[in-house]
Amino acid sequence: MHVTIHKTMHKTMHLKQRDGALDLLKWLALLSMVLDHLRYVGYSADLLYVPGRLAFPWFCLAMAANLARVRAPTTGGQWRYLGWLLLFSALSEIPYRMYIPDPDTLNVLPTLALGLLVARGWQQPVLASRLLAAGALLLAALFSQRLMFGFFGVLLPLAILLVIRRPWYFALLPGLVCLAANQWQVLYYSVRLGNQVAMAAVATCLIAPWLGLFLLRHAEGVKPPPMRRWAYALYPVHFLVLLALRQALA
Template identity: 70%
Template sequence: MSRREGALDLLKWLALLSMVIDHLRYVGFSADWLYVPGRLAFAWFCLAMAANLVRGGTDAGPWRYLGWLLLFSAVSEIPYRLFFPDPATLNVMPTLFLGLLVARAWQVPTLEARCLAATALLLAALFSSRLMFGFYGVLLPLAMLLVFKRSLLLALLPGLVCVAANQWRLLYGAAWLGDTVALWGLVACLIAPGLGLVLLRHAGRFHPMPMRRWAYALYPMHFLVLLVVRQIAA
């Protein structure tokens, strides 16, 4: 395993852990502070997507990646709706799917890729309220790709996009009124891309279990596991 791959797998595992920590708020515990580490999850999944694009270059890998995202977008919707009985949005994978189309077009600016990206942006604009993290969430993988090999100072750009994707008006308003969780949530959104880039560049000595295709199943499965935990805790 290469240095980059070890760090990338670590980033993916930490993103998954962050997501699970965030969703623990819905199993019956009164722990609003879990919202703060939960803000790292989506940003780090988008960064991992950008890293896969950079590593994969122009081969067929991203298209297989798209296929798996599309498949598990559908598979995950049932357990997602079991865990959240009346969700305001779809599960996160459609957002990642559209985001990958947009980021791919920047890396490989063919006519086909640009048409797919334009379609993705149109869908994101029309159905922003139905997408988890909305229109800005679709832009976040591209923002990550733009700064992937650049100065860490530029990580503020995807940080701002991350804030916008996380309902920045509600966060900003609550933070302005002195809500500690909202304030730290804003901070977490801003610094998540930079923290992820630092990890990718300096955590090469770690070699966690590689995340292969089977890892897609962890997303719908974690909803079912937490649903069981909620039923037991009720």
């Protein structure tokens, strides 16, 4: 009887810990990413660049939210998190290069993996975490041109983690980091030329962290399908699906 009650209580606590708003954020980030990559299917769809600017900051926000809500994360859980990112970084690189024309960076998962190390190094004041964070920052600085979203992309999870429990106006800080990660020089030049897509993209980068935080704080009661570890496979798979679509439309 005692064992049954204990199992029931454990299951109930586990269900309560599931954050529907966080799952919704992840699904919307995935949708934004797919919309962004639809630009390479073969039709002129530059406008999709704008909603695509939401994907990376919202994935970084999801990472920061997971780190912020775990007060004392287990070492094994931390390594598994990093391990899944590194595994699918490797598995995704070939589909990424098959689909994206002439890529000049790695896929986005190495950036997220380094960002995780940096954010966790700040969160956990122990020597091993700090050394890993320092190493991640050094790699980001040395290979910024090879990382999608560059050095500032690696800093974005930490920037969001720093403000995740603060008032909404603090979200301007990660908004600026997000803009810097999105080739702001090119966007700024295009804005000066009057390009409306670039203007909308700049605005989206600036408000993306705030929009994500607003969603996490106010989308109470939503129950989308939970996004679990299998969702990592959606990253390489979506490249293959879009590649097949492009070939079918050719």
